[in-house]
Amino acid sequence: MKQERFLESLVDLLLPLGLIFGLVLLLSLNVGAGTSGENVASLLEPSLKLIAGYLSAGAEIAAAVVIGMGVIRGIWDYLRQLLSRSRHHVDATEDIRLKLGRVLSLGLEFTVASDILRTAVAPTRQEILNLGAIVMLRTLLNYFLEREIRQGELLAHYSKR
Numbered sequence: 390m391k392q393e394r395f396l397e398s399l400v401d402l403l404l405p406l407g408l409i410f411g412l413v414l415l416l417s418l419n420v421g422a423g424t425s426g427e428n429v430a431s432l433l434e435p436s437l438k439l440i441a442g443y444l445s446a447g448a449e450i451a452a453a454v455v456i457g458m459g460v461i462r463g464i465w466d467y468l469r470q471l472l473s474r475s476r477h478h479v480d481a482t483e484d485i486r487l488k489l490g491r492v493l494s495l496g497l498e499f500t501v502a503s504d505i506l507r508t509a510v511a512p513t514r515q516e517i518l519n520l521g522a523i524v525m526l527r528t529l530l531n532y533f534l535e536r537e538i539r540q541g542e543l544l545a546h547y548s549k550r
Contacts, residue, residue, distance in 0.1 A: 446503075
């Protein structure tokens with residue numbers, strides 16, 4: 390049991406540090422404007438870029454809708470709970486916070502998908518590095534968000550006993 394907690398604590402420490410180190414490394418790379426060995430663009434490339442652009446915009450819109458609706462729902466639930474004068478104010482507020490955290494996590498996943506789609510067709514090295522940095526940063530945010538949600542759910546579970 391102690392060894393499992395030690396390993397979990399070690400992973401909780403090393404994973405964010407590794408992601409931060411990778412982010413700093415990616416951002417420190419200096420890539421030139423282009424390479425001399427670039428191929429002539431294929432005939433399909435402009436069409437594929439257009440389609441990927443529309444899909445990327447769709448993923449961005451989905452992220453905005455998911456997060457926006459989650460915020461509206463959270464505000465609505467909080468106001469409803471506040472006006473009900475319930476004695477379970479702290480428990481209800483924690484529940485609202487956990488629901489909002491799940492929505493934000495889902496929204497982050499949509500934005501990562503959008504970034505991947507944006508660079509899916511004939512990316513340059515600089516675009517790949519930028520994508521890597523963005524994905525690492527959003528993964529780090531999502532990691533801490535998921536960890537917070539998991540801790541909140543455990544506390545809620547044990548407080549109901």
